[in-house]
Amino acid sequence: MARSVKPHREAGADIAALEASSAADLRRLWADHLGGAPPSTFSARLMRLALAWRIQADRDGGESPAIRRQWQAVMRRRAAGSSAREAVGGLRSPDAQTGTRLMKAWRGETHEVIVLETGVLWQGRTYASLSAVARAMTGTPRNGPKFFGLREGTR
Secondary structure, rough: OOOOOOOOOOOOOOOOHHHHOOHHHHHHHHHHHHOOOOOOOOHHHHHHHHHHHHHHHHHHOOOOOHHHHHHHHHHHHHHHHOOOHHHHOOOOOOHHHHOOOOEEEEEEEEEEEEEEOOOEEEOEEEEEHHHHHHHHHOOOOOOHHHHOOOOOOOO
Protein backbone atom coordinates (compact mmCIF):
# COMPACT_ATOMS: atom_id res chain seq x y z
CA MET A 1 0.00 0.00 0.00
CA ALA A 2 1.29 3.45 -0.87
CA ARG A 3 2.35 5.87 1.84
CA SER A 4 0.36 9.03 2.06
CA VAL A 5 2.10 12.16 0.84
CA LYS A 6 2.04 15.30 2.95
CA PRO A 7 0.40 18.30 1.30
CA HIS A 8 3.11 20.09 -0.64
CA ARG A 9 2.50 23.44 1.06
CA GLU A 10 3.48 22.02 4.48
CA ALA A 11 7.02 22.39 5.73
CA GLY A 12 8.92 19.17 5.17
CA ALA A 13 6.98 18.04 2.10
CA ASP A 14 8.43 14.72 1.05
CA ILE A 15 9.24 14.45 -2.64
CA ALA A 16 10.55 10.93 -2.14
CA ALA A 17 7.09 9.85 -0.96
CA LEU A 18 5.73 10.61 -4.43
CA GLU A 19 7.65 7.62 -5.78
CA ALA A 20 5.66 5.25 -3.57
CA SER A 21 2.31 6.87 -4.41
CA SER A 22 -0.15 5.12 -6.69
CA ALA A 23 -1.61 6.83 -9.74
CA ALA A 24 -4.90 7.28 -7.84
CA ASP A 25 -3.02 8.94 -4.94
CA LEU A 26 -1.19 11.19 -7.39
CA ARG A 27 -4.48 12.25 -9.03
CA ARG A 28 -5.89 13.10 -5.57
CA LEU A 29 -2.78 15.10 -4.69
CA TRP A 30 -2.99 16.90 -8.02
CA ALA A 31 -6.63 17.86 -7.45
CA ASP A 32 -6.00 18.91 -3.84
CA HIS A 33 -2.92 21.01 -4.48
CA LEU A 34 -2.93 22.06 -8.13
CA GLY A 35 -6.66 22.30 -8.70
CA GLY A 36 -8.67 20.18 -11.09
CA ALA A 37 -7.62 16.91 -12.63
CA PRO A 38 -4.27 16.24 -14.28
CA PRO A 39 -4.28 16.04 -18.08
CA SER A 40 -5.68 12.69 -19.19
CA THR A 41 -2.47 11.95 -21.09
CA PHE A 42 -0.29 12.26 -17.97
CA SER A 43 1.19 9.01 -16.75
CA ALA A 44 1.99 8.47 -13.08
CA ARG A 45 5.61 9.35 -13.91
CA LEU A 46 4.62 12.73 -15.40
CA MET A 47 2.35 13.47 -12.43
CA ARG A 48 5.25 12.69 -10.07
CA LEU A 49 7.55 15.01 -11.99
CA ALA A 50 5.02 17.84 -12.06
CA LEU A 51 4.16 17.47 -8.37
CA ALA A 52 7.84 17.31 -7.40
CA TRP A 53 8.49 20.45 -9.43
CA ARG A 54 5.61 22.20 -7.65
CA ILE A 55 6.94 21.17 -4.22
CA GLN A 56 10.36 22.58 -5.10
CA ALA A 57 8.94 25.74 -6.65
CA ASP A 58 6.84 26.41 -3.56
CA ARG A 59 9.81 25.77 -1.28
CA ASP A 60 12.14 28.00 -3.33
CA GLY A 61 9.69 30.79 -4.05
CA GLY A 62 8.40 29.67 -7.43
CA GLU A 63 9.32 30.94 -10.83
CA SER A 64 10.23 34.57 -11.43
CA PRO A 65 7.56 36.94 -12.76
CA ALA A 66 9.39 37.08 -16.12
CA ILE A 67 9.36 33.29 -16.48
CA ARG A 68 5.70 33.18 -15.45
CA ARG A 69 4.84 35.73 -18.18
CA GLN A 70 6.76 33.68 -20.76
CA TRP A 71 4.88 30.50 -19.82
CA GLN A 72 1.53 32.31 -19.89
CA ALA A 73 2.34 33.58 -23.40
CA VAL A 74 3.23 30.03 -24.50
CA MET A 75 -0.03 28.70 -23.06
CA ARG A 76 -2.05 31.43 -24.81
CA ARG A 77 -0.40 30.60 -28.16
CA ARG A 78 -1.07 26.86 -27.63
CA ALA A 79 -4.71 27.57 -26.74
CA ALA A 80 -5.01 29.62 -29.93
CA GLY A 81 -3.93 26.60 -31.98
CA SER A 82 -0.18 27.10 -32.38
CA SER A 83 2.01 24.01 -32.50
CA ALA A 84 4.34 23.46 -29.56
CA ARG A 85 7.30 24.57 -31.69
CA GLU A 86 5.50 27.76 -32.76
CA ALA A 87 4.33 28.47 -29.21
CA VAL A 88 7.84 28.45 -27.76
CA GLY A 89 9.43 30.19 -30.74
CA GLY A 90 11.54 33.14 -29.71
CA LEU A 91 12.16 31.98 -26.15
CA ARG A 92 15.82 32.06 -25.28
CA SER A 93 17.63 29.07 -23.85
CA PRO A 94 19.44 29.67 -20.59
CA ASP A 95 23.13 30.41 -20.88
CA ALA A 96 25.61 27.69 -20.00
CA GLN A 97 26.19 27.37 -16.26
CA THR A 98 29.55 27.19 -14.51
CA GLY A 99 31.14 23.80 -15.12
CA THR A 100 29.39 23.22 -18.45
CA ARG A 101 31.59 21.54 -21.05
CA LEU A 102 30.79 22.46 -24.65
CA MET A 103 32.14 20.70 -27.73
CA LYS A 104 32.34 22.38 -31.13
CA ALA A 105 33.47 20.85 -34.41
CA TRP A 106 35.17 23.57 -36.44
CA ARG A 107 37.25 23.15 -39.60
CA GLY A 108 37.85 19.46 -39.03
CA GLU A 109 38.82 19.76 -35.37
CA THR A 110 36.80 19.23 -32.22
CA HIS A 111 37.20 22.05 -29.73
CA GLU A 112 36.29 21.82 -26.06
CA VAL A 113 35.41 24.84 -23.94
CA ILE A 114 34.58 24.86 -20.24
CA VAL A 115 32.43 27.56 -18.66
CA LEU A 116 34.06 28.95 -15.51
CA GLU A 117 32.79 31.45 -12.95
CA THR A 118 35.32 33.94 -14.32
CA GLY A 119 34.88 33.28 -18.04
CA VAL A 120 35.40 30.48 -20.54
CA LEU A 121 38.44 28.19 -20.80
CA TRP A 122 39.65 27.19 -24.28
CA GLN A 123 43.06 25.78 -25.16
CA GLY A 124 44.47 26.65 -21.74
CA ARG A 125 43.45 30.32 -21.90
CA THR A 126 40.53 32.04 -20.16
CA TYR A 127 38.28 34.27 -22.28
CA ALA A 128 35.65 36.72 -21.07
CA SER A 129 32.76 35.08 -22.94
CA LEU A 130 31.68 32.42 -25.42
CA SER A 131 31.66 35.16 -28.06
CA ALA A 132 35.32 35.90 -27.34
CA VAL A 133 36.17 32.20 -27.78
CA ALA A 134 34.17 32.01 -31.01
CA ARG A 135 35.98 35.09 -32.32
CA ALA A 136 39.40 33.61 -31.39
CA MET A 137 38.48 30.27 -32.96
CA THR A 138 37.08 31.62 -36.25
CA GLY A 139 38.83 34.95 -36.67
CA THR A 140 35.52 36.78 -37.13
CA PRO A 141 32.97 38.27 -34.71
CA ARG A 142 30.38 35.65 -33.72
CA ASN A 143 27.46 35.29 -31.35
CA GLY A 144 29.08 32.82 -28.95
CA PRO A 145 25.94 31.18 -27.53
CA LYS A 146 24.59 30.72 -31.07
CA PHE A 147 27.94 29.44 -32.37
CA PHE A 148 28.11 26.84 -29.58
CA GLY A 149 24.51 25.71 -30.10
CA LEU A 150 22.88 27.38 -27.11
CA ARG A 151 20.57 29.53 -29.24
CA GLU A 152 18.18 28.91 -32.14
CA GLY A 153 19.48 29.25 -35.68
CA THR A 154 22.59 27.10 -35.35
CA ARG A 155 23.56 24.72 -38.10
